[in-house]
Amino acid sequence: MDIRQLQFFVEIVRLGSFTRAAERLHVAQPAVSMAMKKLEEELDLVLFNRQERKISLTAEGEIFLRHAEKILDEVTSTETEMEELRGLAKGEVRVGIPPMMSAYFFPQIIRDFSTRYPNLHLAVSGEGATKIQKMILRGELDMGVIAGVSLPETLELRRLLREEVIACVPRDHPLAGRTSLTLREFASQQLIFYKEGYSLRELILDVLKEAGFSPNIRFETNLYTLVKSLVRKEMGISVFLRMVVTEDDDLVAISFDPPLYLDLLIAWKKHGYLSRANRAFVDFLLEKSARQAP
Structure with a gap:
C-alpha cells in the first residue's frame, strides 16, 4: 500500500x-x-x-x-x-468567506493583511456557510467564516463578530417608518429568501418555527445582490446582516422585536495543523475584529 x-x-x-x-x-x-x-x-x-x-x-x-x-x-x-x-513555508491561506461577508467586512481585512504580509498568498472562495464547513473538513480549504448555527464538533472555532440580523424593506414601503418588527409581522409579508445552505435562512426559519409562524416565501436565490435588487423593486422584503444595508439610501433596516443576532466565526479543522501563514491570518483577523467589537 x-x-x-x-x-x-x-x-x-x-x-x-x-x-x-x-x-x-x-x-x-x-x-x-x-x-x-x-x-x-x-x-x-x-x-x-x-x-x-x-x-x-x-x-x-x-x-x-x-x-x-x-x-x-x-x-x-x-x-x-x-x-x-526548512524555512520553505508555502505562504498560502485558503479561506472560505460567504458572499455577503466578502463584500462588506473583508475587503479592508484582505487589503490590510496583504499590506502587512506581502509575501503571503490569500486565496478566497465565496460559498455559503454550510458548503464552507464541508470544504474545510475535506481539506479543500484551510479555514472559513461560518455562522453560529448548526456547528459541527469537528471544527475549531473563534468568534469574530456578533452582527444584528435585520428586516430589509424599500424606502417607500409601509413598514419603512418602523423601528422594529415582530416575527408575526415579518412572516405575513411576501419574502425574498435565501436558498438552503445559508445561515441566515437557517436562523430565520428556526426562530419562525419556534414562534409558530410559517414564512410566506415568494422567491429564493443564493445571490444576495439579487435579493437586494428585488427588495428595491418592491417584490418583497428580506433579511440581511445590518452591515449590508447601512450604506444603502434606498433600503431601510428594521430591527426585529426581540432583536436577532448572528455570531460570525472563523473555523478550521479540529486537531488539524495550521501553517504559519494560516496562524498569521487567524491572529490578524481576530485582532481586527476585536477592534470592531462594541
Whole structure:
C-alpha cells in the first residue's frame, strides 16, 4: 500500500467515479482501476460495490475511507511542517468567506493583511456557510467564516463578530417608518429568501418555527445582490446582516422585536495543523475584529 493508492481511493469516493477521479488526478483511467484492484488484493478486501451504476463503498470500504483520510491529513500536515522547519513555508491561506461577508467586512481585512504580509498568498472562495464547513473538513480549504448555527464538533472555532440580523424593506414601503418588527409581522409579508445552505435562512426559519409562524416565501436565490435588487423593486422584503444595508439610501433596516443576532466565526479543522501563514491570518483577523467589537 502506498500514498498514491490512498489518494486515488479518496478521490474516487469524493467524485463517485473512477473516470472523474482519473481526470482530476491527471492520470489514465486504467491506471486508477489497476491501482484500486491492487489495493483490494493487498488488503484482501472488496472496497467498492461495482454492480451499481454509481460507485459506492462496501462496509469495509467505509471503514478504510476513515483511515485513508486520516493518513492523508497526517501526510499533508507533516510535509507542511517539515517545509516550515526548512524555512520553505508555502505562504498560502485558503479561506472560505460567504458572499455577503466578502463584500462588506473583508475587503479592508484582505487589503490590510496583504499590506502587512506581502509575501503571503490569500486565496478566497465565496460559498455559503454550510458548503464552507464541508470544504474545510475535506481539506479543500484551510479555514472559513461560518455562522453560529448548526456547528459541527469537528471544527475549531473563534468568534469574530456578533452582527444584528435585520428586516430589509424599500424606502417607500409601509413598514419603512418602523423601528422594529415582530416575527408575526415579518412572516405575513411576501419574502425574498435565501436558498438552503445559508445561515441566515437557517436562523430565520428556526426562530419562525419556534414562534409558530410559517414564512410566506415568494422567491429564493443564493445571490444576495439579487435579493437586494428585488427588495428595491418592491417584490418583497428580506433579511440581511445590518452591515449590508447601512450604506444603502434606498433600503431601510428594521430591527426585529426581540432583536436577532448572528455570531460570525472563523473555523478550521479540529486537531488539524495550521501553517504559519494560516496562524498569521487567524491572529490578524481576530485582532481586527476585536477592534470592531462594541
